[in-house]
Amino acid sequence: MIQVILSLAAGFIISYVCNFSDRFYKYLGKITTFGLIFLLFIMGIQIGVNEKVMANLPTLGLKSFILAGGAILGSLSLVILLEKVTIIDSQNKEREIEE
Amino acid sequence: MTIFIIGAVLLGIITGSFLQSSGINIDISQIACLILYFLIFCVGLDLGKNRKIVQDIQQLGTKAFLIPFNVAVGSILGSALFGLFLKLPFNEASAIGAGLGWYSFSSIIIAQTYSVEIAALAFLTNVAREILTIILIPILAKNKNSSLLIAPGGATTMDTTLPLINKYGGRQAAILGFINGFILSLLVVILVPILIKL
Structure with missing residues (x-):
């Protein structure tokens, strides 16, 4: 860090x-x-x-991708919600900053 | 570009498992760290081009701090919900989700305080999160919204996925990503031990 x-x-x-x-x-x-x-x-x-990863991949691989997918979908949903709630249009602001 | 990104990861995994099965033992974690620090140094160089960085951060304001909070809650709820389909109890699924992509830390804590099996799942889930994030960033970049770009990465947006975010989202996304990853890294340390004990 x-x-x-x-x-x-x-x-x-x-x-x-x-x-x-x-x-x-x-x-x-x-x-x-x-x-x-x-x-x-x-x-x-x-x-x-990584032996630990490769050895567990057949049994835990699918589970891990499902959980990771859930975490990512949850994150994206709440951040999209935040974007909708935020009053100032962030995209306009981004364009200003880029210019 | 996306194909190169996925290809590089896949080729690496294949090369790695080949090295492992042929008994060649190399520790490349130090090389990986050095390249990562060099790339983050490069992100720093790129950010320094921007003369109005303080203004930029002020303009981002509270949003920069609300995003990591939403990412943390979303990750925990998302993995707990999907955990239901896998018949995982809430404490296990939520603690795994609270790892936020930081696989080394979350799996060590869970292994020491809970169970080695769940620690292995936590490790793999957070590796999977990193892989999915690497695939998603170029896709989400088409949306031109920096917040969406940093949402999948969790705590990794301050280190391993930061160069990718900088490349696809520019300086604005890189600043947001760094703040996001920094706050989430602190939250992982607090949340994983609490959730696993529920």
């Missing part, structure tokens, strides 16, 4: 102070895309080498 916060803060401060060119951010986007794909591959390997 601390490492995550420090990594984010370090990147933010360097970028805020240094005022990089637009070209830098274009390359940054490309590097992060490659890094992201690689991270997902590594995360997959971590799941694959």
Whole structure:
């Protein structure tokens, strides 16, 4: 948790102070895309080498996806509800911020 | 892009199980951590481009704090409800849902205080949540609504799924995601031990 916060803060401060060119951010986007794909591959390997996960997959696999699906559906439903209740149109605000 | 994302995860799982079955023992968790920190550093660089970040956070206001609360309640209710179909008691299903994608923590707590079997299910459920989240983020991004983008990830939106959120939802979504994941990580620590004891 601390490492995550420090990594984010370090990147933010360097970028805020240094005022990089637009070209830098274009390359940054490309590097992060490659890094992201690689991270997902590594995360997959971590799941694959985990004996506990792979051994339980036949019996608990379906159950776990049902429970995860329930948790995600519940989260999405309540957040959509929150969006409807929120008086200010968040999408308009997002467009303003993007501009 | 979505196909690359799912493909990378699947290829990893296949590679991993192949490595495991051929008896090659490698610990790549450190490599995974380093790549993750590097990517989060990159998200930081991207956020720093935005000169109006303080204004942005102020504009997000209370919504940024209401989203994680809704995600937590939604996850617990959703998994408890779906748990009924699996004939799981409320305390087990709700505690598993309260893991919010943070598989290492929730399964360790449940294993120590409750049962190893339910801990294994908690572990797998939260792994499944991460996989489903990785698949859902590119799909939900078509909606242009940052709140929806961060809803499936739970506590992972401050670390493992943050680079993905930044890529698909931009800086606004990344800020929301980080706050969301931070608050939810704190809630996991409080909620899992309480719910499993009910």
